[in-house]
Amino acid sequence: MTFDYAQRNTDLHPPAYTPGYKTSVLRSPRNALISIQQTLSETTSPVFRPEELGPRDNDLILNFAKEGLPIGERLIVHGQVRDEFGRPVRGALVEVWQANAGGRYRHKRDQYIAPIDPNFGGCGRMLTDADGRYVFRTIKPGPYPWRNRINDWRPSHIHFSISGEGWAQRLITQMYFEGDPLIARCPILKTVPTESQVRGLIALQDVPNFVALDSRCYRFDITLRGRRQTWFENV
Amino acid sequence: MTQLPVHFDETASQTGGPYVHIGLAPQQAGFEIFEHNFGNVLVSPATQGERIMIEGQVFDGSGTPLRDVLIEIWQANAAGRYAHPADTQDKPLDPAFRGWGRTGADFDTGLYRFETIKPGRVIGRQGRLQAPHISLWIVARGINLGLHTRLYFDDEAEANAEDPVLNGIEWEVRRRTLVAQRQQRDDGQAAYRFDIVIQSPDPARETVFFDL
Numbered sequence: 001m002t003f004d005y006a007q008r009n010t011d012l013h014p015p016a017y018t019p020g021y022k023t024s025v026l027r028s029p030r031n032a033l034i035s036i037q038q039t040l041s042e043t044t045s046p047v048f049r050p051e052e053l054g055p056r057d058n059d060l061i062l063n064f065a066k067e068g069l070p071i072g073e074r075l076i077v078h079g080q081v082r083d084e085f086g087r088p089v090r091g092a093l094v095e096v097w098q099a100n101a102g103g104r105y106r107h108k109r110d111q112y113i114a115p116i117d118p119n120f121g122g123c124g125r126m127l128t129d130a131d132g133r134y135v136f137r138t139i140k141p142g143p144y145p146w147r148n149r150i151n152d153w154r155p156s157h158i159h160f161s162i163s164g165e166g167w168a169q170r171l172i173t174q175m176y177f178e179g180d181p182l183i184a185r186c187p188i189l190k191t192v193p194t195e196s197q198v199r200g201l202i203a204l205q206d207v208p209n210f211v212a213l214d215s216r217c218y219r220f221d222i223t224l225r226g227r228r229q230t231w232f233e234n235v
Numbered sequence: 236m237t238q239l240p241v242h243f244d245e246t247a248s249q250t251g252g253p254y255v256h257i258g259l260a261p262q263q264a265g266f267e268i269f270e271h272n273f274g275n276v277l278v279s280p281a282t283q284g285e286r287i288m289i290e291g292q293v294f295d296g297s298g299t300p301l302r303d304v305l306i307e308i309w310q311a312n313a314a315g316r317y318a319h320p321a322d323t324q325d326k327p328l329d330p331a332f333r334g335w336g337r338t339g340a341d342f343d344t345g346l347y348r349f350e351t352i353k354p355g356r357v358i359g360r361q362g363r364l365q366a367p368h369i370s371l372w373i374v375a376r377g378i379n380l381g382l383h384t385r386l387y388f389d390d391e392a393e394a395n396a397e398d399p400v401l402n403g404i405e406w407e408v409r410r411r412t413l414v415a416q417r418q419q420r421d422d423g424q425a426a427y428r429f430d431i432v433i434q435s436p437d438p439a440r441e442t443v444f445f446d447l
Contacts, residue, residue, distance in 0.1 A: 003321075005447070008245065008446060008447070009244070009245065010380075010446065012244050012245050012247055013245075013247055013248045013379065013380045014247065014248065014249070014379035014380065015379065016378070016379055016380065018379060021250075021377070021379070023376050023377030024250075024377045024378070024379060025296075025377075026295040026296035026297055026299075026377070026433075026434060027295050027296070027301070027375065027376075027377035027378050027433055027434065028296075028377075028378075028379075028433070028434060029382070029433060029434055029441060029442075029444055030296075030434055030435070030436070030438075030441060031409075031438055031441050031443075031444075033444050033445060033446035034403070034404055034443055034444070034445050034446065035445070035446045036400050036403060036445050036446070036447065037360050038447060039357065039358075039359045039360060039365060039400070040311075040317055040319075040321065040322050040324075040357055040358065040359075041309070041311075041317075041357060041365070041368070041370050041385075042370070042447045043321055044309075044317040044319035044321050044322050045309060045319065045335075046309065046318070046319075046333055046334070046335035047318065047319060047320075047333075052271050053269075053271070054269060054270045054271070057269060063268060064266075064268055082243065084242055084243050084244070084245055085241065085242060085243075086241045086242075086243060095258045095259060096258060097254065097255075097257040097258030097259075105254045105257060105264075106257060106264065106265070106266055107253075107254040107256065107257050107264040107265065108264060108265040108342075109253065109254070109303070109342065110253075110254060121257075121261070121266060121268045122257055123257050123258045123261050123268060125258075125269075159249075159251065159252060159254075159255070159258055161251070161258055161259060165321075166321075167309050167370055167372070167383075167447070168447040170307075170372055170381060171245075171246065171248060171381070172248060172249065172250070172251045172255075172374055172381055173246055173247060173248055173249045174249040174250075174252075188249060188250060189249075191249075191379050192247045192249070193247075196244070197244065197247040198247070200244065200246055200247060201246070201247060201249070222246045223243045223244060223245050223246045224245065224246070225245055
């Protein structure tokens with residue numbers, strides 16, 4: 001039995017050339033992508049083992065804490081990674097990174113005036129379980145200014161990288177928070193072609209899963225490309 | 236009657252942004268956090284196959300190298316088999332080779348580098364053999380959807396000439412953008428140079444990217 005991933009619906013993604021997000025102008029191919037029939041090179045991808053990750057890799061509150069806890073609103077973020085046909089994607093490597101509560105990244109190239117938090121690294125990673133589910137703990141990232149137009153600000157967001165079961169599923173995206181007034185103004189979110197696709201990037205508050213007197217919770221489900229059995233292969 | 240499967244739309248892609256290293260290569264961002272880090276060395280002493288280096292730069296539409304780009308590679312082992320359950324070819328697996336790596340370009344020069352082995356040939360569609368190749372995935376600030384391409388080897392001219400994917404590229408002049416050039420180093424190490432041109436007014440210069 002062989003299988004393919006269903007053709008990617010490129011209308012669901014930002015086009016390469018989006019002048020409102022200025023950096024894309026010189027970083028967008030001019031030629032059309034060339035569509036290929038998938039082979040094993042596209043339907044396989046690296047398999048990650050639980051022992052490659054540490055027990056605190058998905059706890060951003062504790063995984064870089066030195067002499068205290070990071071400053072910020074305590075959050076739990078969870079969700080399911082499934083494919084477009086609703087099948088849970090197990091063993092997917094989910095990697096997340098974000099700014100600290102003041103909107104500053106722990107990165108040697110980030111020069112924003114907001115201070116580094118000595119107790120916050122800002123990255124985490126996990127493998128999805130048998131139901132495709134993931135969970136991590138963090139603090140809410142702050143918004144920050146960036147050089148696009150001179151007064152553009154990023155809404156609070158968490159970056160997600162997902163490595164699923166096939167190379168063709170590889171995806172990087174960003175999660176936003178319900179109700180953030182900067183969402184409607186964000187040039188990077190405006191690259192997303194439809195309102196429903198933007199909605200898919202906005203995590204909703206998950207009140208029943210709040211931890212009383214401790215943390216709020218957001219839910220963010222992720223859909224990867226789905227595979228279909230190839231019934232007839234002409235040998 | 237059987238039910239048709241439900242369908243959800245794929246989550247929209249967003250740029251990896253300038254600080255992609257924090258999440259995918261934190262040591263490069265400038266800090267230690269994980270005990271085990273993923274990196275650009277795919278081989279260990281036990282790995283089977285010819286040691287090679289892959290290196291190059293990624294250029295934008297002005298010809299400037301991207302210094303904040305991140306690249307992942309995925310390849311078969313020396314026998315031409317992927318370390319994945321869906322690959323059931325009758326060839327040996329190499330327990331010392333996963334075939335996957337990632338790296339950011341150097342922040343000053345934009346150079347990227349992988350230490351790996353030359354992959355064997357993998358079966359393609361309709362039972363046709365593919366030429367040895369490595370799949371690459373490229374993300375950076377300004378790239379809204381990760382770019383997929385393939386690296387082929389210039390010393391595999393015969394295999395390349397019959398590769399179904401290379402031959403599927405209508406414009407012969409564009410196929411050359413996927414072929415890395417072998418350079419023998421003084422220390423005997425084989426290095427392949429593979430520059431990637433994200434944008435060029437000349438279609439023969441702009442790297443071919445695939446919609447998988």
